[in-house]
Amino acid sequence: MNEAAPLPEAAVVAERLTKRYGSLTAVEDLSFSVAPGEIVGFLGPNGAGKSTTMRILAGTMSGTSGRAAIWGVSVALDPAGAKRHLAYMPENNPLPEDLRVEEYLTLRARLKDVAPDRVAERVRRVMEDCDLTRRASGRLIGQLSKGFRQRVGIADALLAEPRVVILDEPTIGLDPHQILGIRELIRSLRGRMAVLISSHILHEVEQVCDKVVIINRGRLVAQGRTDDLRRELRPEAAFTVVTRADAAALLAACRAAEPAAGVAAVAGAGAGGWNTFRVTLPADSPARDKLADALVGAGLALREIAEERFGLEDIFLAATRRAPGEGRRS
Amino acid sequence: MRHFRTLLAHELRSAALSWNTWAAAGLFLALMGGIHYFALVDAARAPVPRSPVEATLWFFWLPLLCVLPLLTMRTFAEERRSGTLAALLTTPASPAAVVWAKFLAVWIVWALFWLAFAVFPFLAEQRLAGAGAHALGEPAALWGGLCFIAVSGLLHVAIGILCSCVTRSAALAALLAFMSLLALTAAGGALETLPIESWEWLGWLREPAAHLRTFGHLQDFTDGVLDARPLVLYGTGTLLCLGLAVLTVEGQE
Numbered sequence A: 001m002n003e004a005a006p007l008p009e010a011a012v013v014a015e016r017l018t019k020r021y022g023s024l025t026a027v028e029d030l031s032f033s034v035a036p037g038e039i040v041g042f043l044g045p046n047g048a049g050k051s052t053t054m055r056i057l058a059g060t061m062s063g064t065s066g067r068a069a070i071w072g073v074s075v076a077l078d079p080a081g082a083k084r085h086l087a088y089m090p091e092n093n094p095l096p097e098d099l100r101v102e103e104y105l106t107l108r109a110r111l112k113d114v115a116p117d118r119v120a121e122r123v124r125r126v127m128e129d130c131d132l133t134r135r136a137s138g139r140l141i142g143q144l145s146k147g148f149r150q151r152v153g154i155a156d157a158l159l160a161e162p163r164v165v166i167l168d169e170p171t172i173g174l175d176p177h178q179i180l181g182i183r184e185l186i187r188s189l190r191g192r193m194a195v196l197i198s199s200h201i202l203h204e205v206e207q208v209c210d211k212v213v214i215i216n217r218g219r220l221v222a223q224g225r226t227d228d229l230r231r232e233l234r235p236e237a238a239f240t241v242v243t244r245a246d247a248a249a250l251l252a253a254c255r256a257a258e259p260a261a262g263v264a265a266v267a268g269a270g271a272g273g274w275n276t277f278r279v280t281l282p283a284d285s286p287a288r289d290k291l292a293d294a295l296v297g298a299g300l301a302l303r304e305i306a307e308e309r310f311g312l313e314d315i316f317l318a319a320t321r322r323a324p325g326e327g328r329r330s
Numbered sequence B: 001m002r003h004f005r006t007l008l009a010h011e012l013r014s015a016a017l018s019w020n021t022w023a024a025a026g027l028f029l030a031l032m033g034g035i036h037y038f039a040l041v042d043a044a045r046a047p048v049p050r051s052p053v054e055a056t057l058w059f060f061w062l063p064l065l066c067v068l069p070l071l072t073m074r075t076f077a078e079e080r081r082s083g084t085l086a087a088l089l090t091t092p093a094s095p096a097a098v099v100w101a102k103f104l105a106v107w108i109v110w111a112l113f114w115l116a117f118a119v120f121p122f123l124a125e126q127r128l129a130g131a132g133a134h135a136l137g138e139p140a141a142l143w144g145g146l147c148f149i150a151v152s153g154l155l156h157v158a159i160g161i162l163c164s165c166v167t168r169s170a171a172l173a174a175l176l177a178f179m180s181l182l183a184l185t186a187a188g189g190a191l192e193t194l195p196i197e198s199w200e201w202l203g204w205l206r207e208p209a210a211h212l213r214t215f216g217h218l219q220d221f222t223d224g225v226l227d228a229r230p231l232v233l234y235g236t237g238t239l240l241c242l243g244l245a246v247l248t249v250e251g252q253e
Helices: A050-058 A079-084 A101-111 A116-129 A146-158 A176-187 A202-208 A226-233 A247-257 A286-297 A312-321 B004-017 B019-045 B052-057 B061-066 B068-082 B084-088 B095-117 B119-131 B139-165 B170-193 B200-212 B214-223 B228-251
Strands: A012-021 A024-034 A039-043 A065-070 A086-089 A164-168 A194-198 A211-216 A219-224 A236-243 A262-267 A275-282 A302-307
Touching: A012 A050, A024 A050, A024 A065, A024 A194, A024 A211, A024 A219, A039 A050, A039 A202, A039 A312, A050 A065, A050 A086, A050 A164, A050 A194, A065 A079, A079 A086, A086 A146, A101 A116, A101 A146, A101 B004, A116 A146, A146 A164, A146 A176, A176 A202, A202 A312, A211 A226, A211 A312, A219 A226, A219 A312, A226 A312, A236 A286, A247 A262, A247 A275, A247 A286, A275 A286, A286 A302, B004 B095, B019 B052, B019 B061, B019 B068, B019 B095, B019 B119, B052 B119, B052 B139, B052 B214, B061 B068, B061 B170, B068 B084, B068 B095, B068 B139, B068 B170, B095 B119, B095 B139, B095 B228, B139 B170, B139 B214, B139 B228, B200 B228
Parallel strands: A039 A194, A039 A211, A086 A164, A164 A194
Antiparallel strands: A012 A024, A012 A065, A211 A219, A236 A275, A236 A302, A262 A275
16 A cells, blocks of 8 residues: 555545536536445446546546545546556556566556565566466467456556556456456455446446446436345335245235235146245335245245345346436435 | 656667567668668769768658658557557656657657668768768768757657647558648748748748748758757747647547
């Protein structure tokens, strides 16, 4: 890390950020923050304005209005100061084709103000962390596979031990093994660096991130911890129930526990007379935690009961379907 | 201008390892070698008003138009196209440091090309002067001409860098540089040939024409005349072009 200094309240601040290209508004009135040491997923459909926002935060593009700050330093007023705390890996990760990996990282370390006597050590360290030492260190970047190029980009981002790392689609084009490696690498940054990461692989984001920020058409539609968003956005709790009882008996048993419960048949009687139903309860129903007990208590023959998962993908779909500005969290 | 030295070292190293530089060097030496050969042949046939070295230097515009754009075209255009310029600007290195480092690296390469050319008159002097031929040229004319190349090269390289800043296409950058350098060189020559003195309404052109007489500047330098006006012209022109280049890089989104 850089010199010891008091922690700011937020490592990244976007405050009413707006970016317009003529009549087209790419980002509008967007506000969110990332706490020091936190890993935040930045999500949105294609064209939502994620890369534009990241570029504004990284100082490679100016916003039309609003404020962006990195580690308390305004990106617009002191771009060089903000960049000292920041590493940014853009979406297509542009790299010079004619440099060797080690040469490139050495150059970047010098440009990022790594102390001269620490350059070699830092380059060696990030190459080890990103598994570049054995197979890529002496090779020209132009000869590397997509996966190794992504690793070079991430190694570059970690070189100067910045306070804030912004990664735009870091796992794009990687195979599952490489994704696992990058995921572990990003996880290892938790608590050391604030990470803002955009990705289309929602499962990936859910596994790695402490919090998500979801935008659509340039506007914030949801932000917060996934559990909180799940509670906020999930309209109902749904269970798959496999039982010998018929729909009427099941509905009666469910309504005894929760009057607003609903039952829908999913599959008719199969071998042994087992029926599959979908039972829905209000998301905040107290019966949610004791539905199985209620059904068994009602004397129904029960083979299986499982709550349907409401994952980040569902959160994402629910959030991006609703109107921008509706139900924002801060 | 922090990181200027790091960037300059990187640019010089990249230039030394680039096929583009070596191709340009080959073209430059072939052009200048050929011109110098024919100048020597001409001088051997009959007395000529200019020594072979001066006659060769008089053709400085040929490599200026054909070779210099090859050196400057990729500096920014290629990096903008590949996105590496944007990545470079995410570091604390300032756009001014990037522009000046690229400018100085190309200028050094350009100067080295001309220093390599200086070997030709030296070899000719070594091989031919003892054979009874008349003087092949004053060394002072050669060094004066090279000083002109070095000073005017500041502006020429800066123009090439600016042209490379405004486009993502290296070919277009080369074309823009070619046209700009042609206009600058030819404008001076054209104004020199115009009978401005006899056209009263063109009187206001007299002063700029005196500044832009490129070949006149070359003559002054080879004659050992030190005039401050070309120095101011090339110096301020260089600063203007590089300032515009910095603004262009800063404004790129």
